[in-house]
Amino acid sequence: xxxxxxxxxxxxxxxxxxxxxxxxxxxxxxxxxxxxxxxxxxxxxxxxxxxxxxxxxxxxxxxxxxxxxxxxxxxxxxxxxxxxxxxxxxxxxxxxxxxxxxxxxxxxxxxxxxxxxxxxxxxxxxxxxxxxxxxxxxxxxxxxxxxxxxxxxxxxxxxxxxxxxxxxxxxxxxxxxxxxxxxxxxxxxxxxxxxxxxxxxxxxxxxxxxxxxxxxxxxxxxxxxxxxxxxxxxxxxxxxxxxxxxxxxxxxxxxxxxxxxxxxxxxxxxxxxxxxxxxxxxxxxxxxxxxxxxxxxxxxxxx
Ligand SMILES: Nc1nc2c(ncn2[C@@H]2O[C@H](COP(=O)(O)OP(=O)(O)OP(=O)(O)O)[C@@H](O)[C@H]2O)c(=O)[nH]1
Ligand SMILES: [Mg+2]
Numbered sequence: 001x002x003x004x005x006x007x008x009x010x011x012x013x014x015x016x017x018x019x020x021x022x023x024x025x026x027x028x029x030x031x032x033x034x035x036x037x038x039x040x041x042x043x044x045x046x047x048x049x050x051x052x053x054x055x056x057x058x059x060x061x062x063x064x065x066x067x068x069x070x071x072x073x074x075x076x077x078x079x080x081x082x083x084x085x086x087x088x089x090x091x092x093x094x095x096x097x098x099x100x101x102x103x104x105x106x107x108x109x110x111x112x113x114x115x116x117x118x119x120x121x122x123x124x125x126x127x128x129x130x131x132x133x134x135x136x137x138x139x140x141x142x143x144x145x146x147x148x149x150x151x152x153x154x155x156x157x158x159x160x161x162x163x164x165x166x167x168x169x170x171x172x173x174x175x176x177x178x179x180x181x182x183x184x185x186x187x188x189x190x191x192x193x194x195x196x197x198x199x200x201x202x203x204x205x206x207x208x209x210x211x212x213x214x215x216x217x218x219x220x221x222x223x224x225x226x227x228x229x230x231x232x233x234x235x236x237x238x239x240x241x242x243x244x245x246x247x248x249x250x251x252x253x254x255x256x257x258x259x260x261x262x263x264x265x266x267x268x269x270x271x272x273x274x275x276x277x278x279x280x281x282x283x284x285x286x287x288x289x290x291x292x293x294x295x296x297x298x299x300x301x302x303x
Contacts, residue, residue: 009058011091011175018107019043019067021096022127026158027051027064030168035188036064037202046079047297048086050189052182058172059180069107075288078299093122100131124150130157193220200235200263215240217287230274238284248281
């Protein structure tokens with residue numbers, strides 16, 4: 001049982017890990033609401049997404065980060081820099097590892113080395129235990145234990161919620177004493193316009209394949225609240241090349257129609273009111289090199 005009587009605690013816990021480890025799934029499970037988008041594809045999360053939760057006397061601000069990998073392009077470099085900045089600025093670091101992998105990947109290796117260099121103690125969460133045999137899991141835990149980096153090792157399934165409550169309770173107790181930073185009922189500090197754009201981006205990631213998801217971005221251009229409680233949201237999907245347009249639209253506009261319906265349905269459920277979503281598709285070749293996009297996401301733009 002967590003005591004609510006103790007001193008108030010508050011702090012940041014960064015979720016770090018290789019692409020696809022399940023960081024965003026875990027953020028949503030920890031908070032109990034969908035705040036960060038999730039797809040089976042790598043490099044889904046592009047910036048730091050905060051989810052806020054109260055556990056006993058503690059207010060924990062979880063920071064979902066982009067996966068850490070060997071970046072090549074500017075956007076990738078900015079994503080990885082944002083992930084490390086998330087770790088640097090946090091009171092606690094949770095390293096998430098996809099335990100269903102055959103062996104410890106290079107990306108995770110790089111994170112372990114980075115944490116050692118920074119002399120950061122961390123908590124390890126072996127994720128996806130729903131998809132792995134128990135004996136393999138114990139061997140994996142022993143191998144990570146030998147790194148000498150982890151205060152505690154948790155075995156969880158972000159998908160089923162197994163072990164997530166224990167992890168949240170444990171982290172709550174590690175936070176420094178201090179006043180809460182956010183109002184009690186606040187779950188995120190992501191502006192609704194950005195959250196809405198992320199929902200559409202998730203549907204695009206799920207529907208489109210190969211390079212296309214990485215060649216696009218979504219922006220909410222207009223948001224209009226009506227007296228009857230409904231909301232009109234206009235968004236633009238920016239692509240890099242004219243040839244990508246036909247794929248996003250689909251035959252007779254079928255693909256974009258399905259995307260719109262999926263995004264609108266989720267937004268309506270999320271906002272708990274009727275949503276009229278309008279999607280526009282435009283080519284803006286240089287969006288990936290436009291400092292304005294980076295600023296909006298809170299990413300650093302390197303020269
Ligand atoms: N079986 C299983 N799948 C999981 C679990 N957690 C996450 N996944 C799946 O793993 C995939 C990646 O999940 P994300 O939460 O998007 O992973 P991420 O670490 O945020 O990925 P990036 O943002 O791309 O770095 C999705 O298909 C999830 O459904 C789990 O506990 N068990
Ligand atoms: Mg993610």
